[in-house]
Amino acid sequence: MTTPTIELKPSSHPLSDAEREAILANPGFGRHFTDHMVTIRWTEGRGWYDAQLVPYAPLSIDPANMTLHYAQTIFEGLKAYRQPDGSVATFRPAANAQRFQASARRLAMPELPVETFIAAVDALVTQDKAWVPSEGEQSLYLRPFMFATEVGLGVKPANEYLFMVIASPAGAYFPGGVRPVSIWLSEDRVRAVPGGMGDAKTGGNYAASLLAQAEAAAKGCDQVAYLDAVEHKWVEELGGMNLYFVYGNKIITPELTGSLLAGITRDSLLSVARDLGYESEEGRISIDQWKRDTENGTLTEVFACGTAAVITPVGTVKSAQGEWTQSSGRPGDVTMRLRKALLDIQTGRAADPHGWMHPLG
């Protein structure tokens, strides 16, 4: 099966420069979308076809669309950053493309070729380049996704799908300066189980997390940390961000067991930390160890990481076992050093020793 070329059908009525600038002055997150989107179809027997860049517009969905009932849908998230010379580059798009293939395999969906994924993202960013903000930590957030388009209520892998890419300008995650998040440690609700789909980026995992998230909010916490589903003991992730534990000069992140998502920020930080002279490793952290080592002072900082916020310090942790606070509730030094190092690579203020940046022509 060949890779389709993307036919460009740009909008005849994009937003004016003034309207776009007004949005970019305060973009928030996921509230505004650019002028265009990319769509590619897949049908059994035919493969990928009908690749187009078209004006951003609503879709018309049949009420018996299989995704609405059985949730066969996956997504990705990556960012395009304005570089000091005014050009634009995306961060590790091939890693997102490969993870999208892994998610597709888990949900019995067709795998989009890596080069088609990258071509689709490139086409949208190139067309809507004026939407890439240039202020500080702002970026253009890219959301590739795919869902079943077959109509019918029989339960089976669908025989047709739609792949799309949309883009949304993203403001600085912490406009008022980096602020630690508070965490609710959920000891009863889980987001993923062994053999389940916790390592796939799919809406179902998010649906599973919403009730615990609402409970966390009711307890005054920003985020939920999930434990493993069998022993309810091993720390997994936040449900949208991975976790790192800082022991002095060493940073440790929970190993990939199959029930947590292999974050690209998580993976990048294993290398960035080594570049800065820290030790970095994957391991297991129990909830008891988290509490004990905070109290005995060996666990000096904890932070969460993901594409949207890059790095977020963890402040207060609440659980049924009590409450404790990391690094006196202030962003830790290691956390902030890693955050700056990664953002400097992404925004082109530092060299890119790992070849992570993908410049757009």
Ligand SMILES: *Cc1c(COP(=O)(O)O)cnc(C)c1O
């Ligand atoms: C996307 C995601 C992350 C973070 O992954 P990044 O590639 O770093 O953005 C972490 N956990 C879950 C469940 C996710 O969906």
